[in-house]
Amino acid sequence: MKEYGLSNKKLFSLSRKTLEKRISSYYHKTNDGTATLEMLITLQVRQELCKADFSYVLRSLVQRIFLKTRSTAAMRRYYLYFIDYFGKEDWQLLSVKLFPAQTFISEKLEHLYSQVIGKPLTSIAES
Structure with a gap:
């Protein structure tokens, strides 16, 4: 995975609140939905490996990326990872x-x- 302002080490060591702020600000600065989704998938992996709760991280941002932005190949590739984020x-x-x-x-x-x-x-x- 590429580094999008957050290294893999930071994605696996920072607190949920800090990561939410940084990922959200990254998305609002760049409008890069692909990178944002990749970082959120990394946090899902972290949740499976650790005891920390990273479920539904930035749920509203994920919904906005998928429902309000133009469809991309990355969205089609990653959409299954976010089933629980939608009704x-x-x-x-x-x-x-x-x-x-x-x-x-x-x-x-x-x-x-x-x-x-x-x-x-x-x-x-x-x-």
Whole structure:
């Protein structure tokens, strides 16, 4: 991982409050969502390795990056690490935003299934 103003050593040694301030200020200075997401994933790794609580670090910032900014390849790559940061409705919106082609195709397949397979099977079962 590249260093984005915070070295790996600092990411694994500073307190949660300090890291929240630094990561938040870094994002507001640079608007670099990719780097911010990478740092937050590093904190998720730290949580798994240590006893310190780093769950839902900067939840509102993560939601803003994913829901309010333009979709990027990094967002599509990292979105699964942040499932718990979103409610069910926001998660569906995010999936549609990040993967519009898949959403379109799945809707068409469901429609096709209901017309070609669903209705004929229903009429056979009723007779």
